[in-house]
Amino acid sequence: MTNEQARTNQVRAALDRVTDPELDESVLELGFITGIDIADDEVAVTFRLPTYWCAANFSYLMASDMRDAVAGLPWVRSVSVVLDEHMFVDAINDGVAKSQDFTEAFPTEANADLAGIRLNFGLKSFERRQEVLLRHLLALGHEPTAILALDIASLERLSLNAEGDSLRTRYLERRPLANGPALAFVTRDGEKIMDETLNIYLRNIRRVGLNAEFNGALCRGLLAARYGDTPSVLPAEPELIDFMRLGAR
């Protein structure tokens, strides 16, 4: 592999870890990234969104996450991230280029930064990933009482196959957002989940994953309609859990 190929792969891997906060899916898999250009230690990333109207705050979050992810590679000296065809294309591109925060980029419009939105959607992602992992463990025959009594360290030690392991990794990435005791599984407010009410709890958080799935399908359809390509590769009718597994590969 040439040096350039290796570097392209590293940039792709870095971008693959950036998610659309609303869909909790990789921006690379969603088909948002349209170009990666590398000249020595300078990287230029271009991306697009499903509509001209995609919320500026979410767009800004993704653009700055892309910039930070690529800038984190040891050999990268400068990064540009450029969004194409959007209502706020100039403000977003300029703000991200100057490493401004959202309020600096939108001085007259915005009066709060994006931390609140990031946390709220981080917690939704936490619930979605937790539901899938809990259902996976229950399907393996683990007793609810035993699962809910696990602390984080014991969950990490639990013997799982590759699929279960990747679901666990994805869940634990979000686990710190919920705070609470050292238990592996808590509610988004950091409270203990009772085994008597586990089914009701799962029923309740199920709607979070379904909403993200539905929006993901909609965004893929709109992106394809806007740019005329076929949607990024998906099975015709993914089940929720299958879909998470695909994303986890």
Add this chain to the structure above:
Amino acid sequence: MYKAKNGEEIFIVDGHVHNWDASPENIRNIHGKQFIDCFYGYHSALSPPEQVWSPEKFAKYGPDQMVKDLFEDGPDDIAIFQPTYLKDFYKTGFNTLEQNNVLKQKYPDRFILNGAFDPRDGEGGLEALEAQAETYKLKGVKLYTAEWKGDSRGYKLSDPAAYKYLEKAEKLGIKNIHVHKGPTIIPLDRDAFDVADIDHCATDFPNLNFIVEHCGLPRLDDFCWIAVQEANVYGGLAVVLPFIHSRPGYFAKVISELLFWLGEDRILFGSDYGIWTPQWLVDRFMNFELPEEVMKETGKELTLDIKKKILGGNAARLYGVDIEAHKKKHWHAAEHREPAMAK
């Protein structure tokens, strides 16, 4: 009217229709062009291929095409006009109450006219609402909480200014508040999709009905959560229902969740015409059955009686439509299927 496979005739109220003008002559700026392009994206992404129109037809289809698609080729008995002004983007507006009234005058029994207000219009807006209600005998309004206005990038229906308008609406007999929680105009710092404000006003205005269009998408999860607690919150199926063609598996899960959280009495059909046409939507919905495993998950069924409520019964209740009287007057009469009957 839709004739079911068992021969039963179903009364259809289409809770969400438009007659817009996004022709090049009416477009004011790039935003107007991008707005209709985005609508066209929804249309082409979710319609069956044989139902996809050309962008030119989609931009301006006109009243005759609309009447044909809704009442002649389509099964609608009554359609509810939801206005969308967008005068910053379109010279004469996108689809306004005044324009909608032209069709209403021609087909008085077939259309219901909804109005609009914006709490940021202050006292003058309250007076205008009163005049509007009187002229058009309004029973409902359509609101866009994410719409820009001057320096404002949207509002919440729980704002004190909004409460003044809701009080006024209640006094004027406007009982049905349709709320669009979507990306008409871009939210910046605040999350304009957030449905939490509906929770507050639904509690404080128990005599009003709050119909959240598109079931709160892209916040269906939050919407279900507030709707379960508020008996006067409803979900409009526009945008959700077309998934029945492209992603029937998702549609099954979503409608099942809605039946679980809202129940069969609080879901309303709406085609969002001209984004989609009611004929194929109603046909697919009537022939749709929930898969066994989805029913097991929520314990909810989608029976013929429930479909009848969603397709017409629920909206008829909210708008005080006398279904039997309408049937008597319009069904099986010589002029049925010929909306030209109207003078």
